Amino acid sequence: MDSLNCAALSSEALCDQSSFTNKLSWQPGAGPTCDPNIASYKIYYGRYQTDTLGLLTSVDTPTLKYDHSGLPTVAGCYYVTAISKRGLESLPSNRVCVDACPSLVLPNVFTPNGDGKNDVFQPLRCPRFVTSIGFVVYNRWGAKVYEGMGPTLAWDGKSLDGVDLPTGLYYYQATVSYAMLDKNAPPQIIKGWVQILREGVSAR
Secondary structure, eight states: OOOOOGGGOOTTTTTTOOOEEEEEEOOOOOSTTSOSOEEEEEEEEESSTTSOOEEEEEEETTOOEEEEEEESOSOEEEEEEEEETTSOBOOOOOOEEEOOOOBOOOOSEEOOSSSSSSOSBOOSSOOBSEEEEEEEEEOTTSOEEEEEEESSOOBOSBOTTSOBOOSEEEEEEEEEEEOOSSTTOOOEEEEEEEEEOOTTOOOO
16 A cells, blocks of 8 residues: 655645545565465454554455555555465554645635625635644734634634624644544644724625
């Protein structure tokens, strides 16, 4: 199984995907201690790097590949064993792990004026492998004006009380968790600023 080359991924790669597939392939061992009479292979899987891998599925010979589909993330670990025609299971193959390539880019301006264009503050392009976003907004005097938490980010420019915030510069901190191989990976902290523009507010 090939790991993702995060540096080579374009900004649009894996965009708008919520389901992923890991493609596995292997070759039977050779040598005087290897039983050539293989009946099937067992595939073991663990979601996190520290997991004890459990049986995922088995495939009969001569199959030497398996597509693990319907995954919420590509992050995970695998190994394969061979089952002889006598029912004996081999030692595990090498353990192979693949990690996700997280990405989240936020804009610097939005226009919540009700015209249906750029009305919410949300990630640019496509976020990848995001599981949750905590989002806090402060005004220029350091007072907290908004706070939210969820699997996605779509702030409409309103305050904690549901009131439209005025045009101006605001500062935010986003605490972003990703579906990574490390179960205890710390969240990414993104600090920045955003300009709210309300010129030409549409009638409601």
